[in-house]
Amino acid sequence: MAKWVYLFKEGSAEMKNLLGGKGSNLAEMTNLGLPIPQGFTVTTEACTDYYDQGEKISDEIQGQIFDALAELEKIQGKKFGDTADPLLVSVRSGARASMPGMMDTILNLGLNDEAVEGFANKTGNPRFAYDSYRRFIQMFSDVVMEMSKTFFEGILDEIKEAKGAEFDTDLTADDLKEVIGRFKSIYKDKMGAEFPQDPKVQLMEAVKAVFRSWDNPRAIVYRRMNDIPGDWGTAVNVQAMVFGNMGDTSGTGVAFTRNPSTGANGIFGEYLINAQGEDVVAGIRTPLPITRMEEDLPDCYKQFMEIAHKLEDHYRDMQDMEFTIQEGTLYFLQTRSGKRTAPAAIKIACDLVDEGKITPQEAITRLDAKSLDQLLHPTFKVEALKAGEVIGSALPASPGAAAGKVYFTADDAKNAGDRGERVILVRLETSPEDIEGMHAAKGILTVRGGMTSHAAVVARGMGTACVSGCGEIKIDEEAKVFELGGHKIIEGDYISLDGSTGKIYLGDIETQEASVGGDFGRIMGWADEFRTLKVRTNADTPADTANAVKLGAEGIGLCRTEHMFFDEERIPKIRKMILSDTQEAREEALNELIPFQKADFKGMYEVLEGRPMTIRFLDPPLHEFIPTKDEDIEALAKDMGLTVAQVKATCDSLHEFNPMMGHRGCRLAVTYPEIAKMQTRAVMEAAIEVKNEKGFDIVPEIMIPLVGEKKELKFVKDVVVEVAEAVKKEKGSDIQYTVGTMIEIPRAALLADEIAEEADFFSFGTNDLTQMTFGFSRDDAGKFLDAYYKSKIYESDPFARLDQNGVGQLVEMAAKKGRQAKSNLKLGICGEHGGDPSSVEFCHKIGLDYVSCSPFRVPIARLAAAQANLNSK
Numbered sequence: 001m002a003k004w005v006y007l008f009k010e011g012s013a014e015m016k017n018l019l020g021g022k023g024s025n026l027a028e029m030t031n032l033g034l035p036i037p038q039g040f041t042v043t044t045e046a047c048t049d050y051y052d053q054g055e056k057i058s059d060e061i062q063g064q065i066f067d068a069l070a071e072l073e074k075i076q077g078k079k080f081g082d083t084a085d086p087l088l089v090s091v092r093s094g095a096r097a098s099m100p101g102m103m104d105t106i107l108n109l110g111l112n113d114e115a116v117e118g119f120a121n122k123t124g125n126p127r128f129a130y131d132s133y134r135r136f137i138q139m140f141s142d143v144v145m146e147m148s149k150t151f152f153e154g155i156l157d158e159i160k161e162a163k164g165a166e167f168d169t170d171l172t173a174d175d176l177k178e179v180i181g182r183f184k185s186i187y188k189d190k191m192g193a194e195f196p197q198d199p200k201v202q203l204m205e206a207v208k209a210v211f212r213s214w215d216n217p218r219a220i221v222y223r224r225m226n227d228i229p230g231d232w233g234t235a236v237n238v239q240a241m242v243f244g245n246m247g248d249t250s251g252t253g254v255a256f257t258r259n260p261s262t263g264a265n266g267i268f269g270e271y272l273i274n275a276q277g278e279d280v281v282a283g284i285r286t287p288l289p290i291t292r293m294e295e296d297l298p299d300c301y302k303q304f305m306e307i308a309h310k311l312e313d314h315y316r317d318m319q320d321m322e323f324t325i326q327e328g329t330l331y332f333l334q335t336r337s338g339k340r341t342a343p344a345a346i347k348i349a350c351d352l353v354d355e356g357k358i359t360p361q362e363a364i365t366r367l368d369a370k371s372l373d374q375l376l377h378p379t380f381k382v383e384a385l386k387a388g389e390v391i392g393s394a395l396p397a398s399p400g401a402a403a404g405k406v407y408f409t410a411d412d413a414k415n416a417g418d419r420g421e422r423v424i425l426v427r428l429e430t431s432p433e434d435i436e437g438m439h440a441a442k443g444i445l446t447v448r449g450g451m452t453s454h455a456a457v458v459a460r461g462m463g464t465a466c467v468s469g470c471g472e473i474k475i476d477e478e479a480k481v482f483e484l485g486g487h488k489i490i491e492g493d494y495i496s497l498d499g500s501t502g503k504i505y506l507g508d509i510e511t512q513e514a515s516v517g518g519d520f521g522r523i524m525g526w527a528d529e530f531r532t533l534k535v536r537t538n539a540d541t542p543a544d545t546a547n548a549v550k551l552g553a554e555g556i557g558l559c560r561t562e563h564m565f566f567d568e569e570r571i572p573k574i575r576k577m578i579l580s581d582t583q584e585a586r587e588e589a590l591n592e593l594i595p596f597q598k599a600d601f602k603g604m605y606e607v608l609e610g611r612p613m614t615i616r617f618l619d620p621p622l623h624e625f626i627p628t629k630d631e632d633i634e635a636l637a638k639d640m641g642l643t644v645a646q647v648k649a650t651c652d653s654l655h656e657f658n659p660m661m662g663h664r665g666c667r668l669a670v671t672y673p674e675i676a677k678m679q680t681r682a683v684m685e686a687a688i689e690v691k692n693e694k695g696f697d698i699v700p701e702i703m704i705p706l707v708g709e710k711k712e713l714k715f716v717k718d719v720v721v722e723v724a725e726a727v728k729k730e731k732g733s734d735i736q737y738t739v740g741t742m743i744e745i746p747r748a749a750l751l752a753d754e755i756a757e758e759a760d761f762f763s764f765g766t767n768d769l770t771q772m773t774f775g776f777s778r779d780d781a782g783k784f785l786d787a788y789y790k791s792k793i794y795e796s797d798p799f800a801r802l803d804q805n806g807v808g809q810l811v812e813m814a815a816k817k818g819r820q821a822k823s824n825l826k827l828g829i830c831g832e833h834g835g836d837p838s839s840v841e842f843c844h845k846i847g848l849d850y851v852s853c854s855p856f857r858v859p860i861a862r863l864a865a866a867q868a869n870l871n872s873k
């Protein structure tokens with residue numbers, strides 16, 4: 001027979017997967033001999049079983065629950081359901097990972113109309129007994145029956161007011177009886193039945209409610225955000241009650257062994273006299289700082305501090321503890337490694353190493369890589385923010401704080417930026433043509449668009465704060481004014497944005513830069529020591545490259561050359577190329593672009609100082625470059641000696657039904673080899689010149705996108721090699737270079753062994769590979785993925801977290817096949833996944849050489865790579 005229920009004394013901290021975090025720590029503390037009210041844990045497997053049985057608790061599990069209850073009765077010397085001296089319990093959820101948003105705790109379970117009388121007699125404290133019962137009714141109705149809290153709070157407030165009571169502690173036993181009467185009648189009113197009087201029914205209903213809460217919408221969202229699998233399930237803890245609401249020598253509180261916001265070493269917490277459970281966090285009465293306990297209850301305080309130190313030493317981490325004092329006796333109700341801000345996490349990790357409590361390796365594995373994001377962007381100065389007025393909020397699309405003057409067009413933003421102003425670009429939505437204005441901006445605010453909109457993706461790449469999708473804004477781009485939260489903001493007015501919270505503030509709030517030195521630098525140093533996977537960055541300007549190098553990038557894994565063409569001066573030239581109908585005319589237009597492209601590459605090679613750079617040749621469908629505004633079309637027609645109608649007709653002819661799968665990637669180079677020629681020349685000349693001028697050892701890596709067939713790669717590669725060799729000869733250089741390909745089409749993954757024969761390296765373009773494997777596009781998936789999460793078909797966004805089962809299989813297979821064909825084939829990944837910790841771990845496992853991600857995610861990837869390596873040992 002399977003074991004579904006464990007008494008606290010039967011468990012241990014190692015059994016976290018089975019008993020959940022709370023349960024395994026209660027067991028561990030019991031074994032340490034600490035004062036823990038005893039109880040038992042119903043396992044996470046029982047939760048999974050509950051779902052497997054169609055949301056039913058099997059007879060076997062019920063049987064084991066009541067057996068454990070009988071054991072608990074023996075330990076406590078009281079009977080559950082007894083009317084003279086009842087055993088009361090709490091029912092508490094507890095998953096493997098602590099999950100806010102799951103079920104609230106139920107206290108005082110086991111009381112009913114009769115038992116409350118016995119309880120009052122036995123304790124000689126009727127006020128306390130009725131207070132406990134009214135709390136139980138309130139919690140049970142809210143948590144188990146999902147009745148709105150407001151019914152009960154309303155009644156309580158009414159009676160408090162009628163009795164002239166400021167706090168609930170001012171109510172007498174009789175007042176509380178009245179409260180209970182009204183609670184019960186509203187329960188009957190809303191639920192159509194009496195409040196359940198049978199304690200066994202109360203208990204089983206509560207256990208079921210915990211299991212159900214595993215799948216409530218808040219919990220599902222939280223799991224998706226934190227990579228927690230849906231099949232883990234939650235455990236349920238049933239624990240004998242101790243009472244903090246018995247009078248002035250009783251109380252309850254929470255405390256951390258170190259400050260969770262700053263990391264400072266020293267006790268930090270609050271407690272409340274004559275209170276139960278959630279009163280401390282509920283904010284009904286103002287709690288006292290924990291240090292006040294030293295005066296009020298000195299013996300308890302001394303014992304509390306001893307245990308707190310013992311727990312921190314035992315777990316060798318900052319602890320978050322919950323405790324209750326019942327008439328002068330201290331009980332611990334929970335301990336766990338405390339949640340902390342990113343700065344605190346870094347400080348605590350370094351301090352614990354310095355105190356000799358943990359090794360640098362442990363410090364690294366414990367950090368939450370994703371949270372480093374918080375450290376790398378500017379933040380508002382705390383004092384300055386206090387005075388800030390929030391005028392609206394929308395999606396936190398790209399983290400960081402920004403303040404500046406509002407501009408409504410990319411041109412105005414750029415000009416203001418050139419004048420040295422701090423700029424906030426406000427747009428209905430952004431498009432590739434806005435790129436320069438976005439670059440000039442400290443922050444971007446859009447009315448439309450979600451977390452994967454153009455503005456969001458580009459802003460994240462640039463590390464610029466962005467708040468997107470603020471539908472409440474009324475904007476008039478022509479008149480250069482917008483309205484939000486009752487304020488009218490005109491061009492040149494100051495606003496401030498917080499891209500980490502989505503808040504929009506009035507005025508100019510002072511920001512402070514992130515710092516990458518100190519403890520952060522130490523952590524990164526350790527991470528570099530412990531990782532084998534290299535970390536590159538995706539960048540296509542010298543400025544972004546310099547920033548990425550500062551953040552530890554070891555090279556560029558993806559330089560997207562098309563981004564270089566959107567510049568004001570260049571876009572007319574590429575448009576001219578696209579609209580030319582002879583090869584000569586195209587070549588002529590392209591030749592004008594060479595100096596620009598070459599200058600970009602030179603700038604980047606200089607910043608890289610010999611670090612490698614993979615340059616991807618032109619990838620997007622050409623129509624992304626064609627003009628849409630009348631004035632641009634007219635200018636182009638004039639430049640080319642065509643009529644406006646002719647230009648429009650050619651533009652129309654470029655329309656594609658499905659551009660994502662259309663005329664793009666290496667297909668452009670197959671139809672117009674001159675594009676690849678121009679780009680090769682620009683790369684080679686730049687590399688040779690910087691090599692000669694600065695003495696860096698440069699080996700250009702030229703990458704052909706969207707290849708699906710070996711012959712296709714060979715065709716383009718031949719063009720590249722021919723020009724590269726010609727340039728070498730012209731310049732009298734013996735520079736080495738490599739030619740490789742993206743693997744981003746499923747067919748390329750399938751035929752990776754053949755393709756490897758023509759490739760020096762593979763770079764997995766997991767954005768496209770995900771689109772093509774799933775058969776849905778990144779730009780459209782947002783519309784239906786939510787329904788998939790709700791229906792539990794998919795748990796996470798495959799564009800954010802690599803789908804290891806499906807897409808990952810293609811990656812792994814292609815890596816293997818590629819290396820079989822060519823053992824020294826270099827392998828990397830350059831999709832958005834390159835900065836996602838769980839995807840980085842996967843890349844480490846399958847033996848890739850490097851991951852490449854946007855500059856601001858480089859530290860995250862460095863840490864995640866070290867964690868992957870340490871965890872695999």
Ligand code: ADP
Pocket residue numbers: 037089090091092093104105107239240241242243244252253276277278322323324333334
């Ligand atoms: P959460 O996970 O939301 O912190 P808990 O299960 O820890 O929920 O319960 C919240 C609070 O309820 C505890 O901190 C404690 O104050 C109180 N509580 C829970 N169980 C008991 C108990 N057996 N006796 C007294 N108080 C309890």
Ligand code: MG
Pocket residue numbers: 322334
């Ligand atoms: Mg708790």
Ligand code: MG
Pocket residue numbers: 705744765767768
């Ligand atoms: Mg691609």
